[in-house]
Amino acid sequence: MNLHRRWLALAGVVVALVPVLVSPASASSTPRSRPVVQLAQTLTWTTDNEITRYKTAPTTAVAGETTIVFENSEATGNTTGMPHTLTFDTSTEGYNHDVNLNILANPFDANNGRHTATVTLTPGRYRYFCSIPGHSSMVGEFTVAGGPVDTTPPTVSGSVSGTRDTAGNYVGSATVTVGASDAGGSGVASVEYQLDDTSFVPYTQPVVVTAIGDHSVQYRATDVAGNVSAVGSVQFRVVEPDDEDTTPPTVNAAVSGNRDAQGRYVGSATVTVTATDDDSGVARIETSVDGGAFTVYTAPVVVSSAGAHMVHYRAVDNAGNQSPEGMVGFTVVAADTTPPTVSGSVSGTRDVNGNYVGSAFVTVTASDTGSGVAIVEYSLDGGAFTRYPAPIVVSTAGAHTVRFRATDNAGNTSPEGSVSFTVVTGDTAPPTVSGSVTGDRDANGNYLDSATVTVTASDAESGVATVQYAVDGGSFTTYTVPVVVSSLGAHTVSFRATDNAGNTSLVGLVNFTVVRRPVPDTTAPTTSATVSGNRDGNGSYIGSATVTVTATDAQSGVRSIEYALDAGPYIAYSGPVSVTTTGPHAVKYRATDNAGNVAAEQTVTFTVVAPGSDACPNSDTRPTVVIDGVDTGVANVDTGNGCTINDLIAENAEYPDHATFVRHVQSVTAPLVTNGVITRRDQGAIVRAAAASTIGSRSFHAFA
Missing domain, CATH: 2.60.40.10 (Immunoglobulins)
Known part of the structure; x- marks a missing residue:
């Protein structure tokens, strides 16, 4: 990290603001005279589509056995299938490291995104985060209380440093340093000081006093349990400097080396410190690495051990003036030549053929034990590779292939992986x-x-x-x-x-x-017609009659068939004619061959009567529609007039050919779809069974 210095001039007091490292305090619970009661507890974390925060998370807990619940599901607001993890930090200084927990959850996993684990918590603080790349803002902490109450206040002390004259006065300035510790177990929560009885303010770093005159600095400390120490104090006098050098050197530091995409130094980092002094000149530069003792700086400091590091530095001039400490922070990672490991998985609702219905969710995960994963990329169906931010939702129907790869912070790129799958829509309409x-x-x-x-x-x-x-x-x-x-x-x-x-x-x-090639044709086509439908005891057709006209021509072939219903005009015949009007009817028909020969007009007569309550006294009441031994699975319901669907199909009737029977089945089932008796899918199943049957392929007998 970089140190940013700010100076505040308050009534002649200059306070240098630098970080103060305070050890984490252990949480307290009951007084020492009472037993500690371990309570079973459940802590719950939830997530949704966000990648910057947990939706809900606990802030406090008590020590002891604990059930951890982590839910990342549609119920908690995750509608995109995005994965998250609940990972406990086991390395960052200042937190408990005794629970190793790493749960990966998404709404489409085997637990539908809800996972539980049992852990044992101890007093202190725990840090948790999401380890998915790009989700680094999902982080938090909670405090665990437990154990005996801390009733011992902290110990606090203060010291004064600076350049002193022969009388013991501080020349130009005096620096007051306050230190505190806590033996009671809860840890130091805060340190305060006040200058010359002004008012107590937080102590964050050594206090530099430059105002000329006598001064008193009081200080105190408070632990996490709320115990406050006795007030300590130091007294001193600051006098005007003489004409000799009282200005400390100016000192700076720079870090150099090869850096990865996250700014970490690969292999090693070199810290170069420079100092200048316009008066007496620089006597020496000193450095301290990772809290070690200050040593004289003679050459750039090379740090090669992997991990986070802090280098403090200062300089002293030939007049004995010492600069304030500066510091630089950085991280060194080992040189990495191994590419990341990357894998992909597909989730979603699947049909019986293994296709994904509506959409498929492709999740790519990558890990790297060396320099760490820098970027994960994917390509959909041969497109350009692009950064992978979250699970890929593919909803376009058809076959798809997703390729993926990962690159670590050392620049190593993994071999490409791929997953292939097919997406189908929630489709109920036939082609x-x-x-x-x-x-x-x-x-x-x-x-x-x-x-x-x-x-x-x-x-x-x-x-x-x-x-x-x-x-x-x-x-x-x-x-x-x-x-x-x-x-x-x-x-x-x-x-x-x-x-x-x-x-x-x-x-x-x-x-x-x-x-064959043209042969003179003088013979008209041969025509015939049949009437089909449900008939009553008088031979009348109940509800409707279907007239099927056929024509053949052995020479030039049939060009067209025409028919006329009752007194109507001749119109082109394109398929079986359904007649639903009650009463007697006559259908005339004729055919023309490709040589222009017209068959003699013929007529078929029949009567249609309205459906009665018992139109089919010998009704076929099998539970499902069966055609030629093939069970369609469609319910054989009453069509509203005492006749079932099997009655309408009349598989045992005579038909001139197989195609005529298939058209007959199409004709009698079409009104059932229109009237809501069966669905179009049911009709398709019935017609397919008719087409697959051999009915009509047998010898033709005219209808009765």
Whole structure:
């Protein structure tokens, strides 16, 4: 440390302000005549997002066995996952060093940030701090009371020094030095003095008196237990100096050497002292290292032992005048060639696949037993290295890699370490998936010789994990490149996508026809229609009926299908038509092939009746929705008219093909989602089970 001198001129009294080292006092408790009672106690420290202070901490305690509680959690205000330590100081002078405690806590550790330890405290003071780099302002102390009461006052003494004439008077000035000690055990708390009966003031350093005349300095001391010593005193006279030299030399000191990033001297420090005297000249310079005896200074003082050091210095001129003491403080650390040790860990909430949901917290720790850690750095996903101040919060969905390294105060840098992980959002929405067909086409839109199906998927939250496809009702296969279909005829390619949170989209479809090079086609497509739904004893459809139209063309292929409901106009058919209006209905339908041939109009008729209280007297009441032996896990609830979801699916009905059955399941479950009977996720599970079944792949029988 550097010594800063200030001088106060008060009524001719000059007081030099320098530090006074006072030994730490032992705390007292009960009088000697009473037994000491050891009480079980709990001391609690808490922390939050701050790195400059503990949120709460004790200031006093009693001696004996003690439960230490250190909590650094969301409950105490830590919302960022920042780690802190509660570390007891075992080296700084003036504090108890008999408890070795070092607790690291963060809200995501195995104890959720709350840790306990049992220690035994003794009377005195303890210092504690946070050892995380950058948290050095988190420090404090507390006092422990215990043991017998100190009833013995301190012992105090005073002495006068300076240049004296033959009569014993002090020439120009006199310096009064006061010393105190305490045998009672609690230690000296304060020392006071007063000059010439003015008033007592704190004694912090030797008192220099320059006013000419007779003087008396009284002094006293008080210990930590409050005992005050008897007042002591010294008397003296200060006289005017004659023309001879009465001015002490001017003395200065400088410290040099190689320094680390924290200002400590690596290997050794050299203290150079200089002094000047314009009158009689400098007779000698003296130095004292770390409280040792003063010795004559002949060359710069080299200090090479590791640790904190204080060098005091003074000079005497040829007239015998001695300068006030100066001092310089510094720290020497051993030369360090070993890089720090650095490690990283990832914490946060994880899903079943080990991904971190919402965000991940990366904590980097570093240690160095030599010169100490100077800086810790990290790089996120290949970015530039930057200083690590606190745990890194990564909330962007996707795969990530954090690299890290540390450099000590001697300039040694550790090898890079890294941790890799994946972050997913709290994602409940399935991906968006679509398919497109490309290839050479004839005038009717048929694909010549082959068609290429390209599937694309996106997910704005956790991201797409897998994409799958199935050709013509086959098994789903992982999609990696566009699918080429070259077999002649009409085809259906189904596709779906799953995101990193496990959500799977509904099955999408693309339909197309592959034909040979143009062949004259004069035959219209073949068309058919089926009606599905829950039927009552009269054959009427309860609540709704679904009309599915199919068309085939063995030559140029089907270009379009149209239908007209009741007296309405023909419109393009894109999928099963759900009719919910009660009463009799007629659906006309026709198809056109790619050669322009139009099939003859056909009609299917049916009746829709309102749901009754017992629309399905032989209802399928299995507890969950089961399709072709596959249990979806979705509750098989009553849909509101006495029919269950299994009744609506009607897995035992006849369907012309597998795709028709899948579309039927999509159609009857869509109103259940709209009406809140099931969730969209439930619908997805049901449709996936339908797509995975073999229903419709069997021989076709017309609906009753």
